[in-house]
Amino acid sequence: GAVVSQHPSWVICKSGTSVKIECRSLDFQATTMFWYRQFPKQSLMLMATSNEGSKATYEQGVEKDKFLINHASLTLSTLTVTSAHPEDSSFYICSARTWGGSNSPLHFGNGTRLTVT
Amino acid sequence: QKEVEQNSGPLSVPEGAIASLNCTYSDRGSQSFFWYRQYSGKSPELIMFIYSNGDKEDGRFTAQLNKASQYVSLLIRDSQPSDSATYLCAVTFGNEKLTFGTGTRLTIIP
Numbered sequence: 001g002a003v004v005s006q007h008p009s010w011v012i013c014k015s016g017t018s019v020k021i022e023c024r025s026l027d028f029q030a031t032t033m034f035w036y037r038q039f040p041k042q043s044l045m046l047m048a049t050s051n052e053g054s055k056a057t058y059e060q061g062v063e064k065d066k067f068l069i070n071h072a073s074l075t076l077s078t079l080t081v082t083s084a085h086p087e088d089s090s091f092y093i094c095s096a097r098t099w100g101g102s103n104s105p106l107h108f109g110n111g112t113r114l115t116v117t
Numbered sequence: 118q119k120e121v122e123q124n125s126g127p128l129s130v131p132e133g134a135i136a137s138l139n140c141t142y143s144d145r146g147s148q149s150f151f152w153y154r155q156y157s158g159k160s161p162e163l164i165m166f167i168y169s170n171g172d173k174e175d176g177r178f179t180a181q182l183n184k185a186s187q188y189v190s191l192l193i194r195d196s197q198p199s200d201s202a203t204y205l206c207a208v209t210f211g212n213e214k215l216t217f218g219t220g221t222r223l224t225i226i227p
Contacts, residue, residue: 034215093160102212103148108153
């Protein structure tokens with residue numbers, strides 16, 4: 001069964017509004033979660049690393065003021081897309097490691113398909 | 118720039134045959150290698166991971182790693198139509214971040 005739960009699965013919003021996506025680790029604690037974005041027919045691109053109790057680390061080119069990440073507990077990280085625009089329409093996927101250190105595999109949530117109209 | 122390269126395909130394989138998927142990476146110091154399968158519209162799911170040179174087998178899947186050649190492959194034996202998907206190679210470049218290739222689209226022909 002799923003070890004990382006993501007909600008909602010899909011969302012449609014109007015341009016200029018904000019959307020919050022939740023990512024929960026099930027039955028394990030995740031001090032670190034990773035947020036990826038995937039545009040159609042492209043690979044996954046890491047947006048940011050979410051750290052419990054501290055600020056997220058954003059990849060180059062990702063606007064931290066636009067993509068707000070909060071990792072307030074060991075089982076929940078949220079990504080808020082603020083003032084969304086049509087070019088933010090994408091597939092957003094969170095992930096976490098269920099065991100081991102930095103070399104262990106990532107497990108992904110089911111993803112959130114965001115459409116901005 | 119750390120890179121992971123895959124042939125985008127599509128790769129078509131008859132049902133029951135062996136599908137061979139290849140991946141090269143740019144950093145000789147890479148330590149961890151992963152294969153994910155992604156169905157259209159879905160998130161990636163882990164198939165296998167490999168850390169050491171050589172082969173690692175899990176059911177119909179075999180991962181092969183050659184660090185000297187900076188090459189990792191995935192073999193799928195007795196291919197089934199349900200194996201039709203995009204296969205993503207991912208590498209950890211000395212930190213905890215995972216870098217993905219662009220993926221190879223595999224189609225199993227009944």
